[in-house]
Amino acid sequence: MxxxxxxxxxxxxxxxxxxxxxxxxxxxxxxxxxxxxxxxxxxxxxxxxxxxxxxxxxxxxxxxxxxxxxxxxxxxxxxxxxxxxxxxxxxxxxxxxxxxxxxxxxxxxxxxxxxxxxxxxxxxxxxxxxxxxxxxxxxxxxxxxxxxxxxxxxxxxxxxxxxxxxxxxxxxxxxxxxxxxxxxxxxxxxxxxxxxxxxxxxxxxxxxxxxxxxxxxxxxxxxxxxxxxxxxxxxxxxxxxxxxxxxxxxxxxxxxxxxxxxxxxxxxxKYPVCYASHAAADATKEIMNSNGLTANDVAAVTCTVPPLVASNLTYSTPKTAAEAQFSLEFAISSIIEHGDIELKHLETAILTSPPIERLLGKIVVKVGDVPERYRSAESICPEWGSVELVTHCGARKLAFAASPIGSASRPLSDDMLxxxxxxxxxxxxxxxxxxxxxxxxxxxxxxxxxxxxxx
CATH class of the missing domain: 1.10.4100.10 (2-methylcitrate dehydratase PrpD)
Incomplete structure (x- = not known):
């Protein structure tokens, strides 16, 4: 050679x-x-x-x-x-x-x-x-x-x-x-x-x-x-x-x-946490906003994600900002409680607050395949997220994010940047x-x- x-x-x-x-x-x-x-x-x-x-x-x-x-x-x-x-x-x-x-x-x-x-x-x-x-x-x-x-x-x-x-x-x-x-x-x-x-x-x-x-x-x-x-x-x-x-x-x-x-x-x-959590966070935000829900309405959340996401997000009950950045449960809880994930939400007093800790216990993360109803979606990224949210009234709300806002296929606008x-x-x-x-x-x-x- x-x-x-x-x-x-x-x-x-x-x-x-x-x-x-x-x-x-x-x-x-x-x-x-x-x-x-x-x-x-x-x-x-x-x-x-x-x-x-x-x-x-x-x-x-x-x-x-x-x-x-x-x-x-x-x-x-x-x-x-x-x-x-x-x-x-x-x-x-x-x-x-x-x-x-x-x-x-x-x-x-x-x-x-x-x-x-x-x-x-x-x-x-x-x-x-x-x-x-x-x-x-x-x-x-x-x-x-x-x-x-x-x-x-x-x-x-x-x-x-x-x-x-x-x-x-x-x-x-x-x-x-x-x-x-x-x-x-x-x-x-x-x-x-x-x-x-x-x-x-x-x-x-x-x-x-x-x-x-x-x-x-x-x-x-x-x-x-x-x-x-x-x-x-x-x-x-x-x-x-x-x-x-x-x-x-x-x-x-x-x-x-x-x-x-x-x-x-x-x-x-868009969010200051591991990118693996962003699609599921966006799906949760879509459910909360489109249905006018508040944290008090949420009884349970199930997030289905690919193995790649689960392998990165390993902290189900984070106690520090570094752990919260690798917690899908925290990302979902923050979206439900605050409507967003911002830098200020990574402060220890906020991420370990009683409202967040209560929500962490309501969230289940499962590894699985893209739900059949969404398999024809365009630009499904390796870190997609599917969310099912159940309200205290028993209503089931579903959302799927093939790729998160900020991805190459859905870039942030210049104003957002x-x-x-x-x-x-x-x-x-x-x-x-x-x-x-x-x-x-x-x-x-x-x-x-x-x-x-x-x-």
């Missing part, structure tokens, strides 16, 4: 050849929406105890620098900033999702490319291109491995995000082909965390580590560090060890021709952020120096 048959070489070629004028307009627009969203959720996430703990860890570990820590007035060097911002971006589990790999793409790639862009004084246009490049490499590798890697228990945000963050950072750093190969190889062979992270600080930690790893891989490769060009194909390579040797190189050969940010697309969350951004900024008490940051992200290609983004 020659070097040009190796996936690492194909990826490096794609990184070097990616140019923004060759990216379709819809993909560029989707990328800008993702930038807006991830900035907002990082600002909000910086308020959490988890993000603060990991930021303090970063301060003790890394040197000062010129890279912003969002939601604070502090700066660190590039690896430190990537780590701290990556942890904050995912701390509320409010960041975007993609079914290519079932990954949180922006929360890893954005902190990496932002750090490198600020370290190198890159333009906003270069940052945007690095962001698109990182996401596309991540999604392409995800398609090549298929979602079986997720099913095997690997947390793909860590495994694949490390690769995407290295690709985006390499693009901004303008590495040559050989150095890009080594940066990617360094990232690939060190990637990985398991899905056991859910509901704990480990999830935020490994999101930050994936962003940091991409930056470090680029910096090390620039200094001569090497990695195995057969990182995917080796008998002990990532495809065999993590995925039973399942790997389709055609997916990465399509880089620059097909764009994962458009197909399957990116899901921007800006409302979400504003709510995140307000949650962080960053009153002035909505006045300039939203516009800067929307027109990021006009920024002359990435260090100007947050000043």
């Amino acid at each position: 020659t070097a040009h048959n190796h996936a690492i070489q194909t990826l490096a070629d794609a990184v070097l050849s990616m140019e923004i004028e060759n990216v379709p307009d819809d993909a560029v627009n989707n990328a800008k929406r993702c930038l807006i969203d991830v900035c907002g959720v990082t600002l909000a996430g910086a308020k959490t105890d988890s993000a603060k703990t990991l930021y303090e860890t970063a301060v003790e570990t890394y040197k000062p620098g010129c890279c912003n820590i969002l939601g604070t007035s502090h700066v660190l060097n590039a690896p430190g900033a990537a780590f701290a911002n990556g942890a904050a971006a995912h701390a509320l589990d409010f960041d975007d999702n993609c079914y290519a790999g079932i990954v949180h793409g922006s929360a890893v790639v954005f902190p990496s490319v932002l750090a490198i862009a600020q370290q190198r004084g890159a333009t906003g246009a270069e940052l945007l291109l690095g962001f698109v490049t990182g996401l596309e490499v991540e999604f392409a590798v995800a398609k090549a491995l298929s979602n079986s890697i997720y099913d095997r228990g690997w947390w793909t945000t860590s495994v694949l995000g490390t690769i995407g963050s290295a690709a985006g950072a390499a693009k901004i750093a303008r590495l040559d082909n050989e150095t890009t190969r080594n940066a990617l190889a360094l990232a690939v062979v060190g990637a990985g965390a398991t899905r056991a992270v859910r509901g704990t600080t480990a999830k935020h930690y490994y999101c930050g580590r994936a962003a940091e790893s991409g930056v470090l891989a680029v910096m090390a490769a620039e200094r001569g560090a090497t990695g195995p060009i057969n990182a995917f194909e080796d008998q002990s390579g990532i495809a065999r060890v993590l995925n039973g040797a399942e790997f389709d190189p055609k997916a990465i050969e399509a880089l620059g021709v097909e764009f994962g940010i458009s197909q399957p697309g990116v899901d921007i969350k 800006q409302k979400k951004f504003n709510s995140c900024a307000e949650y962080r008490n960053s009153a002035n952020a909505p006045l300039f940051l939203y516009g800067r992200m929307r027109n990021i290609e006009l920024i002359g120096n990435a260090q100007e983004l947050f000043t």
